[in-house]
Amino acid sequence: MSTKISSWPAATPMWVDLGVDDLPAAKSFYADLFGWEFVSGGEGSGEYLLAHVGGRAVAGVGPKQDPRTPTVWTTFLASDDVDATSKKVVAAGGQLIAPPFDVMDSGRMALAMDNVGAVFGLWQAGTHIGAERVNEHGALCWNELHTRDYAAARSFYSEVFDVSYQDASSDGFIYSIFKRPLDGRDVGGVHHDSDMPDGVPNHWLAWFASNDVDATAARAQDLEATLLAPIMDSSFGRMAIVQGPQGETFGIVATPSTGDQAVSD
Numbered sequence: 001m002s003t004k005i006s007s008w009p010a011a012t013p014m015w016v017d018l019g020v021d022d023l024p025a026a027k028s029f030y031a032d033l034f035g036w037e038f039v040s041g042g043e044g045s046g047e048y049l050l051a052h053v054g055g056r057a058v059a060g061v062g063p064k065q066d067p068r069t070p071t072v073w074t075t076f077l078a079s080d081d082v083d084a085t086s087k088k089v090v091a092a093g094g095q096l097i098a099p100p101f102d103v104m105d106s107g108r109m110a111l112a113m114d115n116v117g118a119v120f121g122l123w124q125a126g127t128h129i130g131a132e133r134v135n136e137h138g139a140l141c142w143n144e145l146h147t148r149d150y151a152a153a154r155s156f157y158s159e160v161f162d163v164s165y166q167d168a169s170s171d172g173f174i175y176s177i178f179k180r181p182l183d184g185r186d187v188g189g190v191h192h193d194s195d196m197p198d199g200v201p202n203h204w205l206a207w208f209a210s211n212d213v214d215a216t217a218a219r220a221q222d223l224e225a226t227l228l229a230p231i232m233d234s235s236f237g238r239m240a241i242v243q244g245p246q247g248e249t250f251g252i253v254a255t256p257s258t259g260d261q262a263v264s265d
Helices: 023-034 082-091 150-161 213-222
Strands: 013-020 037-040 049-053 056-063 073-078 095-103 107-113 119-125 140-147 164-167 175-179 186-192 203-210 226-232 239-243 249-254
Touching: 013 023, 013 119, 013 140, 023 037, 023 049, 023 056, 023 213, 073 203, 082 095, 082 107, 082 119, 082 150, 119 203, 140 150, 140 249, 150 164, 150 175, 150 186, 203 213, 213 226, 213 239, 213 249
Parallel strands: 013 056, 073 119, 140 186, 203 249
Antiparallel strands: 013 073, 037 049, 049 056, 095 107, 107 119, 140 203, 164 175, 175 186, 226 239, 239 249
């Protein structure tokens, strides 16, 4: 378990949020699955809710701004200057879906699409730093980009965030771990995912920790979720990929022990 009380270093995937059609149903699903408790995102935040584990924020859930959009978990990467990073996104071949704007005193954000079509957010912390607990049951523990255009994606994030890469490929599995510039810590992954079905866009996948992946996967199915990838063992621990009842996809993986790959503070 790790508790965070200060801003995350630039380039760290440090927050995820979910826009849904049925907010009460989403609250019920994740409260049952992960034990999340929900509190208001603050005055002026509308129905946006902060999911808490142990009294600290781990994710955001709210109603969709546009009901025509798909239901997805959006990964946010930390930035020291969202306006400057947004300019780099465009210069590197990406585009801005929502240009930089202030979210009350919580922070400044933008919504972007990279050069291979994957959507992600940028967050410059104000009073809200992002995830306050990570690497424990029900909390964020890893984020990775799934892409068919591996070289182009790596080039984009290197140019925009100045990340470096460590190859973690094996046996036909092509994967890079990216390291943030501040201290070289491992903070995310890029997966050359050649098995994505036609019509599924390149995307960021959020992984939540579970103390018992088999039990969490079984409970998810009891709650009308679907397993998109079966429970399996990997070098990162036991894992599965879940599609929630409203169509959102996320991973569950064994709670990391000290030294395992996980969100870095």
